[in-house]
Ligand SMILES: Nc1ncnc2c1ncn2[C@@H]1O[C@H](COP(=O)(O)OP(=O)(O)OP(=O)(O)O)[C@@H](O)[C@H]1O
């Protein structure tokens with residue numbers, strides 16, 4: 001009987017083609033959409049990891065509690081030896097120090113008198129050391145608008161807008177007025193060697209990027225840093241792995257009685273990101289249910305149209321002695337066959353598109369023209385194991401559901417009219 | 425005498441609801457059929473031929489009275505039981521042949537057997553026999569669209585006969601055929617009736633069909649006006 005149904009589907013294209021196409025397109029879209037959103041979320045998380053949270057981040061307890069104020073007076077001390085330890089304890093990871101700071105930028109004229117002034121917000125990365133991983137991580141080279149990256153610790157980058165506002169030229173010396181780690185006034189001169197585009201208004205208004213050693217000098221933070229960020233060598237964030245690292249570290253270093261003792265927080269524990277990560281988990285469910293609903297309704301209609309076309313056939317089958325229930329069952333079997341073919345096709349095409357998008361990506365840099373620090377210029381999809389089944393089972397489920405709904409009409413068919421109906 | 429009847433109809437009344445009242449399509453039918461009859465319901469249009477055939481075929485049920493087919497009381501069968509009765513014991517031949525267009529001649533004839541849990545070998549043999557009976561050996565792989573009307577009706581006969589049912593019901597089987605094809609299929613059915621002892625009941629007003637009948641039951645306004653044996657079996 002199954003063979004019989006199969007032959008029918010093969011020969012009667014209008015019986016099979018339309019539903020197969022619908023299922024295939026639906027499955028393709030969900031697979032692709034899933035991979036695309038996953039890629040997008042992944043990009044977002046990745047960006048946050050690079051820019052703010054690391055995969056894990058070490059701060060003092062006190063700093064962690066007042067993070068948004070960049071309390072450098074609560075910074076980590078002895079960071080060089082701490083990093084040394086981290087490198088031996090977690091050799092697969094990359095550990096970097098960062099300092100966030102705020103301050104006044106003072107631009108002097110030829111006589112050393114203040115020409116212009118503005119408040120800036122800065123970030124200090126390891127830029128000048130020989131094997132800096134931060135330049136690539138922070139997309140610094142691409143975000144550069146003019147000039148070069150700092151090569152000495154007293155060289156600095158300003159946001160392009162800020163530099164224009166302050167009327168600063170490349171090579172010019174400026175003064176950063178801030179406070180040291182110990183609360184004293186800090187005054188330090190830097191050379192502006194380049195301008196940079198951040199891509200967010202707040203930072204473009206007054207952003208500063210400096211080398212960490214220069215800022216350590218300026219703020220009297222010798223061998224100290226606000227934060228140490230750790231990056232897994234997997235490139236993508238793996239919560240379990242981050243969790244493992246964090247528990248090992250916290251077990252060893254954390255001392256909740258001492259507000260200056262270090263604490264390691266993983267990405268998921270920091271700020272709003274945890275809800276994004278949870279969203280990724282529920283996304284699967286959302287996509288699947290949306291897909292099933294829409295597809296089932298479309299296929300329900302296709303089934304109704306198909307049912308009209310096969311009115312005569314069903315009549316003959318009833319007359320020959322097939323009962324309603326059996327016909328209904330056979331239609332569902334048919335739909336399963338259609339579902340398998342359609343879902344397979346859809347999954348293959350969807351994965352292929354997602355693969356292209358994963359490997360090549362959509363490069364929007366030509367549209368965006370200017371690269372920025374914040375903007376990812378290539379959108380990429382991401383294929384994960386669920387992509388292989390996320391469309392498949394719902395594809396079959398949707399067509400079965402659609403067929404079940406559209407097939408109910410069979411039960412309304414009265415045999416008493418068959419002779420008359422079949423005369424037509 | 426009663427025992428040899430495979431169909432017994434007693435005081436059969438069939439009413440159809442029309443508007444607020446009823447239309448009486450069959451009004452007190454009493455008759456019966458024996459194994460191997462070649463009988464026809466004849467009469468003017470609207471006299472109730474198809475309605476009676478419907479009830480004998482367990483497609484519809486009596487409003488009053490009873491119709492017993494092969495020991496089953498048609499009125500009291502469930503949908504499933506009625507389907508089973510048709511599947512096992514009754515073959516249908518329609519005016520418009522109603523073959524399944526996507527399937528070949530072979531597959532169309534095989535279809536009723538698929539519903540009967542037969543093995544593939546049994547089915548193939550039965551289908552080949554049936555094709556042999558109607559003389560379509562060379563068209564076995566053709567699809568209905570490639571066949572003439574007469575050939576289609578022969579396939580329909582083979583489909584009705586392949587399970588060797590006790591009863592074959594044919595409603596105006598020649599209405600869409602020319603004289604030559606009509607005679608051909610009637611001869612085929614006559615031969616099968618003789619060889620397999622299958623009971624044939626026609627509903628028709630085609631003179632050509634009537635000439636082949638062994639028994640002619642005249643219906644008029646839902647009643648049997650005349651019931652005559654023409655040729656003895
Ligand atoms: N479902 C129904 N509802 C109402 N009236 C019906 C129904 N079925 C049949 N009838 C009526 O019953 C009468 C007998 O119908 P039937 O189809 O048995 O006639 P028939 O002898 O087969 O006629 P024909 O030679 O035209 O096929 C007709 O008058 C018809 O209108």
Ligand SMILES: [Mg+2]
Nearest residue numbers: 473474475627
């Ligand atoms: Mg009729």
